[in-house]
Amino acid sequence: MDRLLQSYLLSRRRALQGMAALPAGLALARPALAAPSTPLSFIGWQYQPQIAEANVNTFKQLYDENVSYELVPGDYHPVVETKLLGGQHIDMMYSEEDHIARWHAASWVRDLEGLPEVDAIKAGMFPVSVRSMSLPDGKLAGLPYYAGHNAFIYNEEHLSRAGVGVPDNWDSLLDACRKLKRDGVSDAPYNSAWGQKWPELSWSLFSLWYAEGAPVFDKNSDLVVDAAFRRVLEGHRALFKEQLVTPDIMTLPAEGVPSYCTGRHTFMVLHDYDQKVANDPKASKIAGKVRNALMPGKTHSTFAWTAVYLMGAQPTDVNRTWNLLRFFGGKARDGQYHVIKRWALEFGLGSAYKDVMSDPEVVASFSQWRDLGVSNKQVEIATSRDISKTTWFPEWDLFMMQRTQDYIRGNGSLDQLCDALTGKVAELKKQYQ
């Protein structure tokens, strides 16, 4: 029964895969080879897993391969760390940039230096992405899943109704929010992901810190509590205190994107690709009205990251796994960016590869839902987090989000918060010596 149902579902899925299976169809024209009996293991988080699965199937057919794809719902990094600690063998895994060095230090993943064509691959990528995906010693640790940054978007209809311009700095942002609220255009003009998950409050704060010119950490990995750092935190507290954000912003589902798509809010700092969702008529009540601008702040920089595919420390077969990594995180052996281009066209995910981002098809697609000139400029001045190359950073990050949430909600002073965050750095450094 079980097997019957599985085969039924698989056949349904195959019928659905349509376009995705086209390249595979070409591959089927050549003599089929027996797939290896030992599957490569690939573990990933919950973002469009149906596409990831379709990509796995394409790879299997193109390369006559055998791959087992595991989807982790829920807290991806803790679950994977538990499994890795428990001894689970994984050939290829997703990771955010802040876990690369940590997992390498734990001997769970290996670097990619010395593998075929690595230097050429590096040369084809934006330097900020190479830096994001590298270990503290500069060795490349993974290939790019996608490259993203936090973007600042606004509802242009709201601004026009309130007669305010696009804010350029913190003060003008706060003033615009106040006016929008006062005029009844929006009861909660500002929105962002302020939850305690890793891509939420942390990413929002780092984006605004970098936009304001705060380095956040120095070269010794010590916290830099300067005026810009403090200004951003005070600004967040003001947004909450003056009810310029919705009071339940810290528990909003799906990183606050559905809330923005209702049309309730005017501004949002969000993952750049989610602007596609906000401008999608099938998913958003304000489709077509959402524009992007440079981040408000003194430098207008933002936080940019590159999510990666990492190779397990002891892969089943280095060559087979390297093929898998290159298929997902680069060009397949037919010279095409099957996976990366699909993510870009269908979901608006940016790429670490220069030629993908300049591909006319991708440019045309991105232009439909965002101002590409602005986003290109935003990426140019974006900052990656070098601090994430410390093994202790994910722990500090979660601690920071908890404490900052409390501070934003009016608990404790800014000095107390900064002391706690500084103290935690010292504690973790000692612990990880």
Add this chain to the structure above:
Amino acid sequence: MSGTTHVPALRPPVRERVTERVPGFFYAAVAPTLLAVLLVVGVPLGYSLFLSLNRINPITHRWLFVGFGNYAALPGNAELWAALGRTAYFAALSVAGTTALGMVFALLLNARFVGRGVLRSVVLVPWAMASVSVGVLWSFLFAGDFGGVNGVLNDLGFPSLATPWLGDGFRALNLVALVHVWNQAPLRALMLLAGLQSMPASLHKAAMLDGAGPVRRFVAITLPWLKPNLLFISIIATINALMAFDVLWIMTRGGPGSATTVLAWLGYLTAFQFFKFGEGAAILYVLTLLSFVLAILYFAVLGPRRAAPVRADGLTALPGGQGRHGMAALPPFRPRTRLLPRPVARVLAQGGFWAVALLVFLWSALPVAALLLMSLTPASDLIRTPASMVPSTITLDNFVSVLLPGRVAAQASSVQAQRVPLSLLNSFAVGAVVAAVSVVLGTLAGYAFARHDKTPAFKLSLWALLLTRMTPGLTLVLPFFIGFRAAGLIDTRTALMVSYCSFLLPLSTWMMRSYFEGVPRSLDRAALIDGCSRLKALWKILLPVVRPGIVATAIFCFLASWNEFLFALILTSTPRAQTIPVILAGFLSQAQFYTYGPLFAATVLSVAPPVAVAFLFQRYLVQGALSGSVKG
């Protein structure tokens, strides 16, 4: 009648001597259960305790034995104290809420009225839902922008009352506790209902003759009668409240700020997010200690008294469960003064009764009805502002995308949706096997424990089994993963079956023990005298008698297995073994909100089988609870 009259005990004081020789059959009967629990839970538990004596950093490969250092550091941990305070508040609210509501439900359902069977079934529905489903449902209902509660308020013309429910920290803690109460109260109701059903009607009749009104009868007769139930309920309710994790994980993740960070969440953060297994385990074992201390406290307050009161007729009331009747004392005679004429009072009483019945029905059914409605609502309606619960149209698209993903566009059907049918099958297979094994082994062990509960070895092992229920599952996650990986059972339904059996065997054993205690020992002896072997006596004579208890135990185990989430998340990897709570959790982390529709459809599908079980077998459930608590 004298106000101090004790009701004579109904059963003779039959007790075996402590030193009585225990036949080998009984050792053989308890051995599989004890062995299974010892191997599957005991060994990982020992490993987990050992971990708590170490400071481990898997990233730097540092492993430092610190003895009780992790425990000694706890008093200086300000976060722990804050979490402890929230835990105490959450637990107090949950225990009080579930007990009070459970009492109201039980009193209502103990009365005879048209539709009682239906109401009993409806009341059970929240309990039959998986914690993950409960969290999914209520997190949407409480959502500030487009949530169901605000939708209802808008639809009823009270938009000013619409609130960002989870925006305030203290309110969020209370709401999460309220959701826990909604989910758990039916179980308390069942246990109390069982107690009420065993209460002789003559007690109340005699008190009524003495002029006692309903309130006085409740205080003087019903409450004392239910004392043993309240003891068991308090322990189980406290353990469940202290260990609550799934609902928090889905609804608030300890936030906003740290407003809902209770000890279980803090332990999870420490052990799994901060990757400090030793320190995390030490925090989680505080929960075990708390459970244990509170259990002792409950025993001191609500437990059976050693010195039984001497009755007026010179006999001594029996200790333990059989002493229940000694606790109930008829209130002193006092002619009842009526404020209202009898017909008026009767009409008012009936009106009040039906009003309470309606409230109980709405409390239990409304959120589930909302879930059903949302599963039939077009996806775009679910993010409307201002929120509304009135759909623009009714559609089956959400169910189609879950059950027949090929019939809708690929983008509208996530891989999670495609995995629902297979996960339902997995859940069913695991639940069925777990229920069968738990019943077979639990029946054997329960019989042995019931017949030799005074034998020190049996008594000790029986309580050791209960102690495993006081251990947070989070402490066992890593040891379980390591163990099953070594056995080559990761990502198999077998791993889930073995895990759940080991968790549920203590429960099934306790339940079946209690049920066998209600069966006269003379029945065993008669069968033996007639030439039956012990096994044949059990099979031919006793099992037919305890059949309702067996059915009830099986249902308990099936539902608990069906709803388990944490171990299913860690021990499985692929659709071939993943169960429905894991798939539901997967929906939550998808950033595409048009999957809200399929999410609710999948939740309805996941709830349907346990609800069907609750509807069909509620009669047996009551009888089972009777066995599990009243005589325990």
